[in-house]
Amino acid sequence: MTEMSRKPEAVAEAIRKAQRIAVCSHVNPDGDTLGSAAAMRLALTKLGKEVSLFCDGKVPDVLAFLPGAGEIRIPTGKEGPFDLMLAVDVSDEKRLGACTALREVSAHTVQIDHHPTNPLYMEVNSVDGSAPATAVMIREQLKVLNVDLTPEIAVCLYTGISTDTGNFSFASTNAECFSIMSELMEQQLPLARLNRILFRDHAMPQVKLLSRALGSLKYFENGQIATMKLTRDDFNGCHALSEHADTLVNYALDTIGTRMAMLAREAGGGKIKFSLRAKEPDTINDVAQAFGGGGHPQASGITMDGPLEAAMDKVLDAMIRKLNG
Numbered sequence: 001m002t003e004m005s006r007k008p009e010a011v012a013e014a015i016r017k018a019q020r021i022a023v024c025s026h027v028n029p030d031g032d033t034l035g036s037a038a039a040m041r042l043a044l045t046k047l048g049k050e051v052s053l054f055c056d057g058k059v060p061d062v063l064a065f066l067p068g069a070g071e072i073r074i075p076t077g078k079e080g081p082f083d084l085m086l087a088v089d090v091s092d093e094k095r096l097g098a099c100t101a102l103r104e105v106s107a108h109t110v111q112i113d114h115h116p117t118n119p120l121y122m123e124v125n126s127v128d129g130s131a132p133a134t135a136v137m138i139r140e141q142l143k144v145l146n147v148d149l150t151p152e153i154a155v156c157l158y159t160g161i162s163t164d165t166g167n168f169s170f171a172s173t174n175a176e177c178f179s180i181m182s183e184l185m186e187q188q189l190p191l192a193r194l195n196r197i198l199f200r201d202h203a204m205p206q207v208k209l210l211s212r213a214l215g216s217l218k219y220f221e222n223g224q225i226a227t228m229k230l231t232r233d234d235f236n237g238c239h240a241l242s243e244h245a246d247t248l249v250n251y252a253l254d255t256i257g258t259r260m261a262m263l264a265r266e267a268g269g270g271k272i273k274f275s276l277r278a279k280e281p282d283t284i285n286d287v288a289q290a291f292g293g294g295g296h297p298q299a300s301g302i303t304m305d306g307p308l309e310a311a312m313d314k315v316l317d318a319m320i321r322k323l324n325g
């Protein structure tokens with residue numbers, strides 16, 4: 001049995017032996033998986049490797065500034081062969097999506113990830129469930145690879161670390177984040193500009209969608225649980241994409257006295273996507289896991305069959321039982 005730990009030397013060894021490397025991000029890509037992939041692309045290119053970036057999903061507009069974002073491709077089944085496949089921030093095989101096919105055309109497989117639920121599905125698994133972001137582990141990986149930070153790499157790592165820590169506000173935020181931040185600031189990190197892009201500016205469809213989500217807000221158990229929902233009509237009426245709903249659940253959670261929050265949305269193919277959140281010390285990942293979902297203790301997700309109201313009832317029941325359990 002392989003145990004969960006950081007293995008930067010083993011990852012570096014696999015990288016040194018490889019020339020053609022496929023770096024893969026997870027479906028519904030976020031700042032950490034894309035920032036980590038973008039940083040690895042820059043580092044591996046510096047080492048003379050041929051790097052291809054893959055992700056089964058569209059890069060959110062807000063992350064289009066990342067160096068190399070325009071090179072990210074959805075696998076078509078015609079890629080390869082590769083000497084090495086490197087997955088970053090991908091908590092389990094399912095979250096590779098279409099990138100799973102790259103395993104077949106890659107001689108070796110490694111991953112760098114920080115999800116405590118990771119089943120260690122690659123040949124080499126550098127996985128630290130206590131790391132606040134995969135990008136934190138990428139910083140250490142670059143040291144082991146003897147790649148110096150550059151202003152471009154700093155932007156990538158900052159994107160990963162700041163987005164996965166809620167801009168350095170989640171309980172997972174630790175001293176390692178700030179010691180890396182000090183190094184990033186020495187690379188002329190444009191902090192104020194990045195903060196406006198990553199945490200303040202919202203596309204108009206997202207602000208409109210927020211108005212619809214707040215209109216659906218309901219409280220249960222004396223306000224300890226808050227729920228919101230978004231239908232296809234809501235998305236269409238706001239000209240909004242799925243990504244525009246990603247952070248709206250926090251508005252429900254931020255109610256004083258609310259301990260857990262849910263945002264349910266109608267996704268494609270009759271599926272319902274849930275964003276679940278809890279405030280410390282409450283956890284919500286066990287509720288997600290009961291429905292085949294997963295994630296972090298205070299931030300998890302589920303995808304299940306509709307219809308919307310029936311799916312919401314099931315998850316709300318589980319949340320109420322958890323609250324009173």
Ligand SMILES: [Mn+2]
Nearest residue numbers: 032089134164
């Ligand atoms: Mn992450």
